[in-house]
Amino acid sequence: MGYEIKELSDGFWKIRDSRGDTAYLIEGERQALLVDTAMDNEPIRPLVSGLTDKPVVLALTHAHIDHMYRCDEFDQVYIHEMDITDWKNGLGRVMRLSYPLFKVKRKRFNADNFVPLHDDSEIDLGGFSVKCLRVSGHTRGSVLFIDSRHRVVLCGDAAGLAMWLFLPYCTDVSTYKQNLEKAEKELLPYENYSFYRGHSEPTGAPPEPLSRQTFTDMHVLCEKLLAGTADLQKIDQLRWLPLFYAKNASAGMVVRKGKIK
Numbered sequence: 001m002g003y004e005i006k007e008l009s010d011g012f013w014k015i016r017d018s019r020g021d022t023a024y025l026i027e028g029e030r031q032a033l034l035v036d037t038a039m040d041n042e043p044i045r046p047l048v049s050g051l052t053d054k055p056v057v058l059a060l061t062h063a064h065i066d067h068m069y070r071c072d073e074f075d076q077v078y079i080h081e082m083d084i085t086d087w088k089n090g091l092g093r094v095m096r097l098s099y100p101l102f103k104v105k106r107k108r109f110n111a112d113n114f115v116p117l118h119d120d121s122e123i124d125l126g127g128f129s130v131k132c133l134r135v136s137g138h139t140r141g142s143v144l145f146i147d148s149r150h151r152v153v154l155c156g157d158a159a160g161l162a163m164w165l166f167l168p169y170c171t172d173v174s175t176y177k178q179n180l181e182k183a184e185k186e187l188l189p190y191e192n193y194s195f196y197r198g199h200s201e202p203t204g205a206p207p208e209p210l211s212r213q214t215f216t217d218m219h220v221l222c223e224k225l226l227a228g229t230a231d232l233q234k235i236d237q238l239r240w241l242p243l244f245y246a247k248n249a250s251a252g253m254v255v256r257k258g259k260i261k
């Protein structure tokens with residue numbers, strides 16, 4: 001157990017837990033932003049307080065426990081309003097059921113500490129702001145965080161080579177496709193930024209950083225899935241739920257057939 005820390009540029013750190021989940025720390029002039037908490041049995045707050053002397057606020061790319069397990073160490077947790085709604089309507093219960101799968105201690109989170117992010121939210125760190133861009137799919141309230149100081153986009157699980165579109169409260173492929181189209185346009189000014197995802201990916205994945213191209217590749221993959229032309233490979237991830245994998249260049253998706261509509 002324990003974290004691995006890498007300072008990728010001045011005031012920007014990648015923190016990786018022993019399972020390969022990642023969190024990122026962005027330091028501004030007034031405060032620092034921790035994006036996700038990863039999921040380790042050791043607390044993360046003392047670690048980030050050792051990296052920066054600024055007060056640290058926490059924001060989540062989405063409300064899944066492998067991204068928020070240590071969020072009870074913070075008084076306030078920024079989460080997109082759609083994930084807060086879904087959390088209260090049952091996503092929270094589903095997450096608590098998944099503890100044995102991840103082999104971590106059970107805990108309850110206080111939803112009163114969740115502070116809603118909106119589609120146009122910006123978090124001012126002093127000297128620059130981190131912008132939020134919603135890409136509904138993996139969860140309805142999945143967001144990217146865009147940091148213009150360090151020229152990075154933090155994607156969480158919104159896209160990558162193993163994007164999951166089968167858990168409760170995810171969208172269908174059509175909704176995800178529409179959100180990707182919107183994101184591709186909104187990401188145009190950040191064409192040269194470095195894109196980081198929320199997990200270490202399987203062998204054979206393109207090395208980080210990723211780029212905006214992954215969102216374009218994923219958009220094309222959604223079109224192929226909807227047209228019935230994607231090559232769907234059956235995988236045995238969960239015995240009780242038939243899942244399929246499909247891939248297009250730098251984008252890949254684990255999906256259940258009911259979501260392909």
Ligand SMILES: [Zn+2]
Pocket residue numbers: 062064138157
């Ligand atoms: Zn997730």
